[in-house]
Amino acid sequence: MSPRRKTFFTKRALPALLAALLAPGAAYAFSPFVVRDIRVNGIQRVDVGTVFSYLPVKVGQEFSEAKASEAIQRLYASGLFNDVKIDEQGDVLVVSVKERPTIASVSFNGMREFDSKKMIQSLSQVGFGEGRVFDQSLLDRAVFELKQQYLSKGKYGVEINPIITPLERNRVGVNFDIFEGDVAKIRQITIVGNKTYSEGTLLDELQLTTPGMMTWYTGTDKYSREKLEGDVERLRSYYLDRGYLEYSAEPPQVSISPDRKSIYITFTIHEGRPYKLSSVKLAGNLLGLDDKIQKLVQVKAGETFSAAKTNATAKAITDYLGGLGYAFANVNPNPVLDRDKHEAALTFYIDPGRRVYVRRIQIGGNTRTRDEVVRREMRQQEAAWYDANSIKTSRDRIDRLGYFNDIQIHTAPVAGSPDQVDLNVDVKEKPTGLINVGVGYGTTDKLMLSAGISQDNAFGSGNTLSLQVNTSAINRTAVVSHTNPYWTKDGISKTTSLYYRRTTPYETSYTDGTYAVTAIGAGLNFGVPISEFDRVFAGVSFERNTIDLMDNPPAAYQDFVNTFGKSTNAAIFNLGWSKDTRDSALAPTKGNYTKLSGNFSTLDLKYYMLSAQEQYYMPLGRSFTLAFNGLVDWGKAYGGKPFPVIKDVYAGGIGSVRGYEGASLGPHDTNTNDYLGGSQRIVGNVQLYLPFPGASRDRTLRWFLFSDAGKVSNGSGECAAGPGNSIEDPCGWRYSAGVGFSWQSPLGPLQLSYGRALNAKPGDNKQAFQFQIGTGF
Known part of the structure; x- marks a missing residue:
């Protein structure tokens, strides 16, 4: 006599399956049994232990309809399988699966705007890449990510067609066939809500422009999301530098023509009224340097508020304190508004932090250039008080050597010594x-x-x-x-x-x-x-x-x-x-x-x-x-x-x-x-x-x-x-x-x-x- 065999259910019609499981007298009703053994069929790359980890039952335990339903849901939710079926053969639980294919390669055809390696890294951040399980939803997400990258460059006419090629061992190769199209050009920029300054004056502040005589080279007539965000900030800075502390702007409206070749941008702004400074004060720990710090203040009471001068003052004070060894000085300007009089009381809150000195200067990235060539340009000395001005001068002197593409100087705190820092000078050499x-x-x-x-x-x-x-x-x-x-x-x-x-x-x-x-x-x-x-x-x-x-x-x-x-x-x-x-x-x-x-x-x-x-x-x-x-x-x-x-x-x-x-x-x-x-x-x-x-x-x-x-x-x-x-x-x-x-x-x-x-x-x-x-x- 053949061994007893019961097929419980599969994942193919999961909603119907769940309904059947919950209904009285389900078609797949069976008597619970004690599992003598568990056998897994159909696996190729997935380890059998991975399948066991998703099962709610082990050998020697009782298996029931509820556990069968749970097992199906767990295995399917893992995203590793296209089909799951559970059988019982003589107290042996048989799990049959059909694995989803994995991605063997990702390639691009027709991509010129971006570097292929960087784009592959970008797609891997959304879960799509070599070695990952292939899934249609992930493929759709990858296509969406690619389109977003092109849209950020103003290429609204881009067309992306993924081509899936089956390979041996249940793998697939994914090739994105891309037609980049032309960059959409900005045909019109409109500013709404401006009363004090003309539209032409404000347009001169923007990086984005409509087509002109030299835009073939500069590319400023090509839409870019990053440039648009920068222009939003430029308009804001323009008004803040002129005292409009209540200036606000709505998100810019961007529309595109039906042929996807022309962009129309509208900025909607609310100017408010300019504020004058009723007072300018210094607060916080001034280290007894009140007179010297006061000389660094570039704004005065009675003047129209200027964000540029205010930020320049904060930077000047920070740099001054940095030159005295206070590497982590913090200066926060805080204007308090009197909306009835349209005046602002400006206070600079100063926190110098702890004074520190440089323990060690370490040179890195110089595979060919000798350490002494970089070190002799340093004006900041070891075992001396931290001096921000000397560090800036040091960086400029190293840059003027012409030996490096990039120079970065970082400050690293010394563990256990709050009054010490190390300077890491990292350079990137170029052919000389x-x-x-x-x-x-x-x-x-x-x-x-x-x-x-x-x-x-x-x-x-x-x-x-x-x-x-x-x-x-x-x-x-x-x-x-x-x-x-x-x-x-x-x-x-x-x-x-x-x-x-x-x-x-x-x-x-x-x-x-x-x-x-x-x-x-x-x-x-x-x-x-x-x-x-x-x-x-x-x-x-x-x-x-x-x-x-x-x-x-x-x-x-x-x-x-x-x-x-x-x-x-x-x-x-x-x-x-x-x-x-x-x-x-x-x-x-x-x-x-x-x-x-x-x-x-x-x-x-x-x-x-x-x-x-x-x-x-x-x-x-x-x-x-x-x-x-x-x-x-x-x-x-x-x-x-x-x-x-x-x-x-x-x-x-x-x-x-x-x-x-x-x-x-x-x-x-x-x-x-x-x-x-x-x-x-x-x-x-x-x-x-x-x-x-x-x-x-x-x-x-x-x-x-x-x-x-x-x-x-x-x-x-x-x-x-x-x-x-x-x-x-x-x-x-x-x-x-x-x-x-x-x-x-x-x-x-x-x-x-x-x-x-x-x-x-x-x-x-x-x-x-x-x-x-x-x-x-």
């Missing part, structure tokens, strides 16, 4: 070796080629080695140099160099290159830091110059050969000082740069050249910068011989007086009309930088209005003109004005200018449009 080949074009130097190899952090020592070669229609140069920025522990730098330079005439229509000057030299220079911004430098170089005269050379160069000979030797000593407080070397908006230097030459060429330069940048509001530049060179010979023409300085063109051809100001040769330059030069520039429309993403992209002035002359008073004295007053002042454009483009630094010569004389070589660009490949 460079092999480059470049090409550029300028209106003066024409085609320019360059090549070089350099290592800014040779062997992780912080030293610089380089070989650079440049050639153009006028100049050919090769330089080999080595710089040790810490030749001494005090930060004195040493630079040694060898150079070769060959110069041909600055050509005009009268010359075909009738001479060449070749200079070969070696130099040794030292730089001595005297403050964080000031540096004194001194050095000496030895130089040998050779002149090759060809057919019809300039008279000035014939006279030089007659006086000095074709070959000359010179020992040139230099001494100088520089100070740089600019906020950026690429696109400064404030600060100044000052440089004074002098060269003194002896042996065959006896002369000296004094030079001074001053740059000053004045911010005008948030987006405008007024820049001033002045340059003076004054050279003179001694020993009874004239100033050597091969050491003349030049002006004209980009970098000096625009609107005139490059190097064309000053004396011209009487035979060939070549530009000779002079021993004295004065140049002045005034430039107003304005933001380029829609270019808020790139601060180096700017246009400007300029006015230039300059002159070049000889100290002897001689100012030779071209053939037939065709140039009137060549050594007099020249003025120009115009408009320009500058950009640190992906192809290299680009500068364009259109200048008009304001007082050009007969014979001057004018050049209204000038540009210069360089690139590397």
